[in-house]
Amino acid sequence: MTEPSSASEPRLPDPTELGKTMAEIAARSQRLVKEFLERQAQSPGAELPYNVLDPTVIGHAFGELAARLAADPSRLLEAQMALWQDYARLWQSTTQRMLGQVTEPVVAPSAGDRRFKDDEWSQNPVFDYVKQSYLLASRYLLDCVQRADGLDPHTAEKVDFYTRQFVDAMAPTNFAMSNPQVLRRTAETGGENLLNGLANLLDDLERGKGRLRIKMTDLERFELGTNVAVTPGSVVFQNDLVQLLHYAPSTPTQHKRPLLVIPPWINKFYILDLRPKNSFIRWAVEQGHSVFVVSWVNPDARLADKTFDDYLREGPLAALDAIEQATGEREINVIGYCLGGTLLACTLAYLAAKGEAKRIKSATFFTTMVDFSEPGELGVFIDEEQLHLMEEHMDKTGYFEGSSMAEAFNLLRANDLIWSFVVNNYLLGQDPFPFDLLYWNSDSTRMPRAMHSFYLRSMYQKNLLVQPGAITLDGVPIDLGKVRTPVYILSTREDHIAPWSSTYRATQLYKGTRRFVLGMSGHIAGVINPPSAGKYGYYTGSELPEDPQAWLAGAEAHEGSWWTDWASWVARHAGKQVPSRVPGEGGLPALEDAPGSYVKVRAD
Numbered sequence: 001m002t003e004p005s006s007a008s009e010p011r012l013p014d015p016t017e018l019g020k021t022m023a024e025i026a027a028r029s030q031r032l033v034k035e036f037l038e039r040q041a042q043s044p045g046a047e048l049p050y051n052v053l054d055p056t057v058i059g060h061a062f063g064e065l066a067a068r069l070a071a072d073p074s075r076l077l078e079a080q081m082a083l084w085q086d087y088a089r090l091w092q093s094t095t096q097r098m099l100g101q102v103t104e105p106v107v108a109p110s111a112g113d114r115r116f117k118d119d120e121w122s123q124n125p126v127f128d129y130v131k132q133s134y135l136l137a138s139r140y141l142l143d144c145v146q147r148a149d150g151l152d153p154h155t156a157e158k159v160d161f162y163t164r165q166f167v168d169a170m171a172p173t174n175f176a177m178s179n180p181q182v183l184r185r186t187a188e189t190g191g192e193n194l195l196n197g198l199a200n201l202l203d204d205l206e207r208g209k210g211r212l213r214i215k216m217t218d219l220e221r222f223e224l225g226t227n228v229a230v231t232p233g234s235v236v237f238q239n240d241l242v243q244l245l246h247y248a249p250s251t252p253t254q255h256k257r258p259l260l261v262i263p264p265w266i267n268k269f270y271i272l273d274l275r276p277k278n279s280f281i282r283w284a285v286e287q288g289h290s291v292f293v294v295s296w297v298n299p300d301a302r303l304a305d306k307t308f309d310d311y312l313r314e315g316p317l318a319a320l321d322a323i324e325q326a327t328g329e330r331e332i333n334v335i336g337y338c339l340g341g342t343l344l345a346c347t348l349a350y351l352a353a354k355g356e357a358k359r360i361k362s363a364t365f366f367t368t369m370v371d372f373s374e375p376g377e378l379g380v381f382i383d384e385e386q387l388h389l390m391e392e393h394m395d396k397t398g399y400f401e402g403s404s405m406a407e408a409f410n411l412l413r414a415n416d417l418i419w420s421f422v423v424n425n426y427l428l429g430q431d432p433f434p435f436d437l438l439y440w441n442s443d444s445t446r447m448p449r450a451m452h453s454f455y456l457r458s459m460y461q462k463n464l465l466v467q468p469g470a471i472t473l474d475g476v477p478i479d480l481g482k483v484r485t486p487v488y489i490l491s492t493r494e495d496h497i498a499p500w501s502s503t504y505r506a507t508q509l510y511k512g513t514r515r516f517v518l519g520m521s522g523h524i525a526g527v528i529n530p531p532s533a534g535k536y537g538y539y540t541g542s543e544l545p546e547d548p549q550a551w552l553a554g555a556e557a558h559e560g561s562w563w564t565d566w567a568s569w570v571a572r573h574a575g576k577q578v579p580s581r582v583p584g585e586g587g588l589p590a591l592e593d594a595p596g597s598y599v600k601v602r603a604d
Contacts, residue, residue, distance in 0.1 A: 048211055049401035050393045052408045053165070057386055061158040068148040075147040083140040090132050097125040107135045115173045115415060120180035127180050130172050138167040154383055161380045168414045174422055182427045189429070196429030204425075213403060214421045217438035218431060224595050228436050229270035231282040233594035234583035235295075237322035241306065241314040243295040243596040244322050245269075246588075247281060249580035251288045256575030257361055258323050258332045259289040262316055264339035265296035266405060268443055268599050271524065272337070274436045278530050280563070287567050289333075289574065290581045292323055294340070298601040299448045301398030306448040308346075308455060309474045316347045320359055326588040327581055331361045333573055337527070338498060341368025342459070345480060345506070346473055352482040362573035364488040364566065366527050367498045370480060371505035372463045377412050378497060382460045390456070394449040402444025402603045412496045437524065444603050466509065484512040488569050490562060492519045492526030504548040515569060516544060518555065519562050531561040538562040 069076050086106055093103040105128070109116050120127045145163045148156070172178035176186070176194065185193045200215070207213050222228050233247035261281070263269040272293070273281040284291050294315055299306065316334070324330050336344030344363055351357050369375065375382075394400055410417040424430050432438070447455075464470035469477035487510050491500035500518060507516050519526040520536035529536055541555035558565070584590030 048209070050390060050404040052381055052404055052411070053162075054386065054389060057158075057389070058162050060385070061155055061162060064151060064155050065145065065148055065159045068150045069144065072149065075149075076144060079140060079143050079147060082143070083136065086136045086139075087133075090129065090136065094125055094129045097128070105132060107132050107139065109135065113415075115171055115419075118181050124180065127178075130178055134170070134172050141167060154379070157377075158380050161377060165411060165414060168419060171415075171419065174419055174427075176427050179423065179427060182423070185428050193427070193429030197426035200425045200429065200431075208403070211403075214418065215425060216417070216421055216432055216435075216442055218434040219439065219442065221434040222436060222439040224270065224600055225593070228275065228439065229273045229595040229599065230276065231273050231279055231285065231594065233291075234590035235592045235594065235596040236326055236583055236588040236590060237318070238591065238596075238598070239314050239318060240303065241297050241299075241311060242318065243297075243591075243598045244319050245293045245295055245594045245596060246326060246581075246583035247285050247291045247293070247594065248583055249290065250282075250285050252580055253577040254288050254290045254580045255571070256329065256578045257573070258327055258329055258581075259284060259291050259570075259574075260316070260319055260323060260332055260334045261291065261293045262319075262334065262336045262340035262344055263294060263296070264337055264341075265311070265445060266339050266402075266447070268298075268440065268445060269293055269295050270595060270599060271437075271440050271528065273595070274440065274528070277532060278528055280528065280530075283530060283563065287571075288577070289570075290327065292319065292326075294319055295596050295599050296445070297598045298402075298445045298603055299399055300446065304394075304398030304449040307450045308458075311343060311451055312346060312350065312473050315343060317350075322588060326586040328587070330359060331575075332359070333362045333364070333570055334360050335364040335366065336368060337366040338368060338523070339455075341365040342370060342465070344368075345370045345465070345483070346471075346478055348483045348485050349478045349480050350473060350476050352484070353476045353479070357483075357485060360485055361575075362486045362488070362570060364490070364570065365503075365506065366490050367492055367495055367503060367523050368489070368506070369459075369498045369502050370509065371466045371502060372459050373466075373505075374499065374502050375460055376496065376499040376502065378408065379460065381408055382456055384461075387453075387456060387461065391449075391453055394452065398449050399446040400449070400452045402446050405447070406441065406444045409497065437528075446603055466505075480506075480509045481511060483510045485510070486513045486573060487515070488566060489514065489516045490519060490527065490566070491516070492522055494520070494522040495526065497523045501548040504551065507544045508546060514544060516541065516551065517562050517565060518552065529561045529563070531563055534560065536561070538565065540565065 090106045093106055096103050109131075116122075116131055121131045122128055141163055142160070145156075145159050148159075151159070176182045182193070201212075204213050204215055205211070207215070231247055233245050235243045236246045237244040261269070261272065263272060273279045276282055281291055281293060296315075297303070320332065323332055334344055334347075336342070344365065345368070348357070348360060348363055351359055390400065421432060425432060458464045458471055465478065466480065468479040468481055471478045487506075489503065489506055491498070491503040493500055495503075504516060507514050518539040519529065520538060521529065526536065537557060537559045538561070539552065539555035539557055541551050543551070543554060545551055545554075
């Protein structure tokens with residue numbers, strides 16, 4: 001059999017026209033770069049954000065790798081021989097294709113790899129060869145890393161992670177001359193895409209004050225309170241760290257016990273209130289809950305000395321008192337999301353130690369870690385060397401930049417959250433698509449120096465929260481084993497920030513009734529999954545064995561959203577129906593409309 005050939009050949013511009021276009025690009029590029037440098041000189045940036053990919057840290061890790069490989073060169077030789085054999089097969093396969101024969105690929109992208117979805121990568125022998133060459137070289141590099149014996153586990157994780165970052169960065173899709181989609185676009189536009197891409201690149205450099213901050217969405221298309229975070233409500237309380245939002249009812253009656261949501265302060269709360277159709281907050285209101293939400297401040301250097309104790313006192317403890325003042329209710333249900341859930345766990349243990357455990361009638365945890373023994377790939381960034389560098393940086397700034405935090409999260413899914421935008425914005429010269437979730441993702445928050453150092457060292461580095469009394473907050477030793485509050489623990493199967501096998505360990509710590517639910521998808525999409533979407537699914541299981549895989553093996557799969565499962569569970573703890581409460585008409589006056597002013601403070 002033979003394959004059609006000419007139809008799959010990429011169209012290239014006329015060489016003369018291409019030369020003129022490239023000369024114009026060079027001239028305009030020079031002008032754009034000059035203008036950028038002039039603007040930088042007029043307003044030089046302050047201290048640059050912390051670099052999560054510190055060259056010294058990476059160098060030390062690969063220095064250890066080189067030493068281990070040198071100690072046993074036979075392993076490296078085996079990997080090289082395998083690579084040469086693969087390349088010989090690829091040469092033979094490509095030659096056969098050039099002669100019109102049909103051949104099986106020597107290597108293929110993984111099922112979820114969307115970089116090579118363009119038909120040219122499979123139909124055109126040249127691009128197919130480029131693709132397979134890259135995949136073989138990638139496999140070789142990763143194989144060399146994994147063959148190195150004698151590395152301590154943390155260093156092995158680092159070199160594997162950094163090798164994958166290099167491999168992803170060097171993909172042929174990321175370069176104009178080896179990406180068929182970019183070549184087609186260049187031919188169609190006469191190179192205008194490259195000019196637009198350069199302008200996008202310089203805009204991103206300027207927005208990052210000399211450091212590249214890739215634009216992931218159209219930031220001008222969204223406005224808080226206008227088309228995101230639009231559920232009606234009011235701010236009824238505030239202090240240095242939080243504004244407390246109370247949402248307006250949409251039902252004539254509500255559950256007696258209010259519902260408090262504690263989001264993470266690594267991000268902003270409106271991930272739970274993006275649009276009406278996917279707003280968890282609006283949906284909870286519609287289920288008859290009197291919903292209160294903590295909106296954390298976006299701290300600057302003035303709050304550098306705020307501690308984790310302060311976040312406990314001025315966050316959930318202050319919110320409990322404010323809700324009681326607003327509604328007269330002392331018992332409430334509470335949700336904690338991610339780091340907000342970690343703080344909720346501390347709050348439960350704190351109240352138990354103080355003899356006030358009944359103030360929280362039930363606790364729900366969204367993708368929350370309390371046992372940090374296996375934190376996933378985020379642990380790559382946390383060791384003594386890197387913590388020392390972070391603390392040195394925070395001593396100068398007073399905080400850890402949200403942009404650096406976002407960079408670390410994005411590196412966990414670099415092909416989706418970095419390189420796809422490099423191709424779209426800089427090579428194809430297109431503006432990013434307006435997407436509310438990515439607008440939220442770009443709206444980063446800072447971390448106060450004292451709190452952030454404590455959190456990383458006490459929890460990620462030393463895993464003290466699971467050790468009874470090892471952490472003391474506001475003078476109270478924290479022991480999660482004393483928590484007897486009913487808990488609902490939601491994890492997500494593809495979570496790259498809080499791995500579900502780690503979040504599951506909380507089921508072995510609390511002593512009250514526990515329900516563990518595993519949603520499909522990841523840290524965000526698995527949580528923000530309204531029933532109306534009809535997406536994903538979830539698992540439930542009545543038994544809670546120590547091994548999370550044993551739990552999954554015996555779990556029951558369900559279609560649709562876990563929201564309805566949670567609604568049934570929390571209703572049993574929510575009390576009878578009472579007349580709906582209107583924000584500002586109880587014991588606390590309305591200070592301003594939701595979403596409030598704290599959430600509108602941007603870090604960039």
